[in-house]
Amino acid sequence: MLTHWPCPQPSGKISEEMLAKFDHPGRPCVLVIPPLFDEHNKFRRQIIEIMRLLDDLGIGSAMPDLPGWNESTAPLAQQSVGAWQAAMGAAANHCEATHVLAFRAGVMFAPPSLPGWAYAPQTGAKQLRSMIRAQVIAAREAGADESSDTLMQSARESGMILAGWDLGAQLVRELEQADEVSLGSLAEITQSELGGRGLWLRAEPDEDPEQAAALATLVAEELVAP
Amino acid sequence: MSSNPVTDNSATASEQTDMSGIGKSRAAIDRDLKAIIADVLGLDADDVNEFTPETGLFGDLPELDSMAVAGLLTEMEDRLDIVIEDDDVDGEMLETYGGLLAFAEAKIIEG
Numbered sequence: 433m434l435t436h437w438p439c440p441q442p443s444g445k446i447s448e449e450m451l452a453k454f455d456h457p458g459r460p461c462v463l464v465i466p467p468l469f470d471e472h473n474k475f476r477r478q479i480i481e482i483m484r485l486l487d488d489l490g491i492g493s494a495m496p497d498l499p500g501w502n503e504s505t506a507p508l509a510q511q512s513v514g515a516w517q518a519a520m521g522a523a524a525n526h527c528e529a530t531h532v533l534a535f536r537a538g539v540m541f542a543p544p545s546l547p548g549w550a551y552a553p554q555t556g557a558k559q560l561r562s563m564i565r566a567q568v569i570a571a572r573e574a575g576a577d578e579s580s581d582t583l584m585q586s587a588r589e590s591g592m593i594l595a596g597w598d599l600g601a602q603l604v605r606e607l608e609q610a611d612e613v614s615l616g617s618l619a620e621i622t623q624s625e626l627g628g629r630g631l632w633l634r635a636e637p638d639e640d641p642e643q644a645a646a647l648a649t650l651v652a653e654e655l656v657a658p
Numbered sequence: 659m660s661s662n663p664v665t666d667n668s669a670t671a672s673e674q675t676d677m678s679g680i681g682k683s684r685a686a687i688d689r690d691l692k693a694i695i696a697d698v699l700g701l702d703a704d705d706v707n708e709f710t711p712e713t714g715l716f717g718d719l720p721e722l723d724s725m726a727v728a729g730l731l732t733e734m735e736d737r738l739d740i741v742i743e744d745d746d747v748d749g750e751m752l753e754t755y756g757g758l759l760a761f762a763e764a765k766i767i768e769g
Contacts, residue, residue: 566728580744629697
């Protein structure tokens with residue numbers, strides 16, 4: 433189920449990126465878009481569990497790494513929202529995806545032509561704000577008089593390592609501007625529909641079999657509905 | 659003209675049951691804030707429900723470290739629909755549950 437896919441880069445080069453997938457030829461294939469940064473790490477285990485459950489229900493799914501994500505060796509500091517959107521479109525074609533299931537800020541990369549679902553969608557701007565805040569709190573604990581405004585200004589101009597993530601200036605500016613969730617043709621799935629707590633809030637990666645089953649069932653029911 | 663928010667007649671039907679006159683009753687904010695704390699810190703909801711205004715938070719709850727503070731504030735912004743500035747965050751605000759609840763109420767009224 434772990435393979436690679438040829439990811440086109442803005443330079444025109446192709447990079448081989450990892451692809452987690454469950455094949456069911458002739459059946460729907462759900463393109464799974466994980467959250468960004470730390471939330472990706474915390475959610476990945478749960479997402480794989482959801483993909484396994486969809487597999488049991490006879491539904492294919494594919495979760496591609498994009499450059500700078502997960503196992504990718506591409507430097508995160510050189511990536512941009514625009515390049516990731518283009519790459520996700522290419523991944524959808526490569527996987528012959530019929531639907532999208534986007535998690536949190538991953539909704540930014542959903543190919544607009546595909547129907548599907550957005551789980552607990554989050555804006556890039558809020559994601560960035562949270563990382564800036566963590567940086568400010570850490571700096572103040574270390575005795576430095578840091579403010580969100582000055583950090584943002586610096587990050588916008590020259591990029592910044594935030595909470596351990598090396599963000600380039602272009603990516604920072606694009607995330608800041610992404611201050612509205614655009615669902616397009618995606619249906620929103622709220623946390624309250626699944627019950628339990630949002631796993632992106634956990635300090636450590638965690639899983640919740642009941643939530644995974646609720647989400648997989650919701651997707652499967654809509655896929656087989658007339 | 660009174661500045662007492664109780665005289666505000668623009669509240670919707672659901673808000674009119676709210677004796678304080680602000681958009682959200684103290685009880686509703688209390689309930690939401692406890693749910694946020696339980697969710698962010700991974701605490702048992704029953705334990706959090708027993709929090710009193712004097713219950714110590716930062717410095718008392720081992721789960722509430724500085725990274726958890728960042729997560730807590732972001733989740734409060736999302737779920738209470740408020741904006742929290744750098745300068746709002748001080749020791750007093752996070753020292754006790756009562757302090758955090760009063761802060762949340764003030765922000766909601768201000769919003």
